[in-house]
Amino acid sequence: MKYTWKKLDETPQTLKQFLKQKGLSHRILSRLKQGQGKVIVNRKKRKLDYEITTGEVTLILPIEQSDPNVAISSKPLEIIFEDSNWIVVNKPAGVNSVPGPSDRDHTMVNRIKYHLQNTGHKDLVPHVITRLDRDTSGLMLVAKNRFAQGLINKQVEEHLIQKDYVALIQGQAREHGFYTEALGPKPDGIGQMVQATGKNAKTEYWQLQTNEVLSVIRCRLHTGRTHQIRVHFSYHHHALLGDELYGGLMNQGINRQALHSYHLSFIDPFQQVKKEFTIGLPQDMQNVIEANGISVNLR
Secondary structure (H helix, E strand, C coil), X not given: CEEEEEECCCCCEEHHHHHHHXXXXXXXXXXXXXXXXXXXXXXXXXXXXXEECCEEEEEECCCCCXXXXXXXXXXXXXXXXXXXXXXXXXXXCCCCCCCECCECCCCHHHHHHHHHHHCCCCCCCCEECCCCCCCCEEEEEEECCHHHHHHHHHHHHXXXXXXXXXXXXXXXXXXXXXXXXXXXXXXXXXXXXXCCCCECXXXXXXXXXXXXXXXXXXXXXXXXXXXXXXXXXXXXXXXXXXXXXXXXXXXXXXXXXXXXXXXXXXXXXXXXXXEEEECCCCHXXXXXXHXXXXXXXXX
């Protein structure tokens, strides 16, 4: 991987300082110091303590070694956007984001790895940035290399990646509100629950449509706790339709939690521009909405 910047400011600084300003993580800087990659300044290889005023800085990083135990899968993959560093995909419900005990062969990572190999990429290690539960559908952001993952980590840690969901919940919700109960694991280890000693969590929501049976809700995560939306709404007696684990109605024509990641935006750290994506609802959720005689416009 090769990245080039031009330093125009004549203020002296070390290469390490310059690269940290560009977003390089401590881990990548440590690897450079160990000889895993190199930095070229005005066509000459330099160490990180080299002082630079102006000129062209080129970072060259080795290709990350692909894990042979991570299989490739030619199962369907719907790509919403792709460039040299990012890929945004539409994950169907019932597919894991990453390999695990329940599926090691056909997850989104396996499918993206196949796509990368099939399109001639040398780096075959997808890094999932916005992971979704197995039965949640919708937009996922994936970094195509370790450097891209490192650059966007600050946005992840500071909850700057905007993720909006549509959920179908039982009952009638308010027009707008926040749920802020702390969350932690259940004693039996299966699922999460509201806990005074848990991790802080914040979910914002807006009611889009409602009737006597259900409400269509737009949700925004301000934190990223496990099952956050599902637990918050269940705790407030508005469990998601089809969410058996958290007490959702199972007689509304949908047999998985009615939750869809429909909108995603982030600042591309390479281009310093906002990238924004929106997709429609999957057919199973649309069927439930139509069966209840309501309509929703997500645009």
